[in-house]
Amino acid sequence: MNVSIKITENNNAVHASIAGEIDAYTAPKVRDELIKHAEKKGMQLVVDLTEVIYMDSTGLGVFVGLFKQLRANEGDLTLTGMSERLQRLFDITGLADVMDINTEVEGGV
Template structure:
């Protein structure tokens, strides 16, 4: 169970590309890396999930935490490249109604 995290900043937006599984084992690593990138005011973060093949509730918790961190400092978070399976997970939990989600990939790392 591994996860790959690529981060780059371009034109004032932080682009994150996640690949692999986000679960109880990998979530702390993802959270640490994304929280580091989310520091500051007015941060815009675009997270590409097209390479994520599995996510559990721990992974959802990471995105809720990042979302709250960004919103508290006038930032924005967009989740892109979401598979149908991940989209369903966000729909069931109601997070799709709160977060900016797009199935298409934007930008790139």
Template sequence: MNISIDVKETNRLVEVKVGGEIDAYTAPRLRETLFPLTEKESVTMIIDLSDVNYMDSTGLGVFVGVFKNIRSNNGQFQLRGLSDRLKRLFEITGLADIMDINSQIEGGI
């Protein structure tokens, strides 16, 4: 069970590339990395999940918290590179209706 998290921060744009598995064991590390970045006003966070091969409900919880923090600080949040399996996970939980998992934000990865 491993995870890789690569963060690039430029002004108010935060690009994150996540790889590996997001589960009960790795989610705390992801949360600790992402949450401090959500506190800035009007930040745009783009998270690339194209190298994530597994995610459970703990991972969904991290992304819900990140999404809420960014929105409360007038920012934008986007997930990119979701496999069909991950996209389906967001769809069946209803998160695909409130989170941006498809469109492109200018700049970024």
């Protein structure tokens, strides 16, 4: 399965919608598309995961890296639209306690 990423940018706000699977095969593409926005100072990155049907630990690693990069550059990461399965993955790993997770889908930027 492939992954598709749609990005909308408006000043210091970026909205990314991801569809498909985020695994060892597709995670590098997701990371490469999103990290360039995380390197900018003060970016607000909202990632909509509504259409993500599967994520493994490699995908989690991508979001941990994004979170750290954004925080280092005084930015924020918000994850939205997670299925119960994805939410459970973030809960089990403790990432839900440190990342901003909104179960509702946020509007576009």
